[in-house]
Structures are given as structure tokens and as C-alpha cells.
Amino acid sequence: MPSTRDYEVQLRAARLRVTRPRLAVLDGVREYPHADTETIFGAVRTRLPGVSRQTVYDVLHALTDVGLVRRIEPSGSVARYELRVGDNHHHVVCRSCGAIADVDCALGEAPCLTASEDNGFLVEEAEVIYWGVCPDCTTSDTSRTKPR
Numbered sequence: 001m002p003s004t005r006d007y008e009v010q011l012r013a014a015r016l017r018v019t020r021p022r023l024a025v026l027d028g029v030r031e032y033p034h035a036d037t038e039t040i041f042g043a044v045r046t047r048l049p050g051v052s053r054q055t056v057y058d059v060l061h062a063l064t065d066v067g068l069v070r071r072i073e074p075s076g077s078v079a080r081y082e083l084r085v086g087d088n089h090h091h092v093v094c095r096s097c098g099a100i101a102d103v104d105c106a107l108g109e110a111p112c113l114t115a116s117e118d119n120g121f122l123v124e125e126a127e128v129i130y131w132g133v134c135p136d137c138t139t140s141d142t143s144r145t146k147p148r
Contacts, residue, residue: 002030002083014066024048025059026083029069034080034091034100074100074129090127094134103130 002010007026008018016022021044028043029035035043041056060081063069070085074093080100088105105128115123 002026010068014068016062016066020048021051021055021059022063024051025056025063026068029063029081029083033082033084033102034072036078036080040081072100072127088126090129092130092132094137095131096133096137096140099134099136101134103128 004023004027007023010026011018011022024044024047025040027047028040031043032039037057037060040060041053044051044056060069060071064071064081067085068083070082071079072082072091073079074091077093077098082102084102090103090105092101092103093099115121115126
């Protein structure tokens with residue numbers, strides 16, 4: 001589990017100043033993997049009561065730009081954030097409750113980046129999302145509603 005010192009090193013390596021909001025956002029994303037902005041904002045506010053919503057948005061944007069945080073946006077969902085970056089993993093999303101979990105790539109490091117036809121694009125990232133019903137919803141009678 002990363003410490004504040006680890007975050008400080010990562011921020012400096014990314015040429016970002018070490019600030020309390022940046023450290024708090026990194027902690028919030030670590031504490032709530034795949035969380036939306038509002039959840040992260042709530043976590044940051046417990047550490048820094050005076051922080052503004054705009055500051056949290058700006059910090060998430062800066063951390064995403066330098067690759068310290070990954071932003072995912074499954075269809076029909078708001079943006080979500082995670083610290084697991086730099087590997088070739090994917091996600092599984094529950095159609096009923098929206099829970100998200102990491103799924104390692106079945107093929108290894110980067111085969112997903114080799115498109116059968118790239119149409120001249122320089123492919124930098126591939127995003128695979130598996131959709132289904134999570135174990136909690138599978139056992140719930142109310143979960144078997146029509147998929148979104």
C-alpha cells in the first residue's frame with residue numbers, strides 16, 4: 001500500500017508540486033478504487049475540510065494527465081478513477097449495481113494494443129470492459145431486472 005512518502009516521490013517524478021490536495025486525492029483514490037469524483041471529493045473533504053470541488057477536479061485531471069491515476073468511463077457511467085496504471089488490465093462491470101472490478105488481461109502484456117486494423121491511428125491504449133452480474137446481485141431476487 002503506497003505511503004505519503006511514495007506519493008511525494010511519484011508527484012516529484014511526474015514534475016508536479018507536492019501539495020496537500022494532491023496527496024489527499026491520491027489517498028482517496030487508493031481508499032476507493034473505481035470511485036467517482038463525488039466519492040473522491042467526500043474522502044478528500046474528510047482530510048481537508050476547506051478543499052473545493054473544483055480543486056479536486058483539477059487535481060484528478062492533473063494526475064490523470066501525468067499517468068499517476070487512470071480514468072475509466074464505462075458506458076452509462078460517470079468517470080471513475082483508479083491508481084492501477086501502466087499495466088494491461090481491464091474491468092468487469094455489474095449491469096445491476098454498477099460494481100467494478102479489475103480483470104487481468106488474458107493474453108499478457110500488450111497484445112490488445114495490436115489492432116487487426118488501425119486505420120492509420122497510433123494505438124496507445126485498449127480498453128476492454130466485460131459486462132455481467134456481480135455475485136451479490138446474482139444472489140439477490142431484485143437483481144434480475146432487465147439489463148441496462
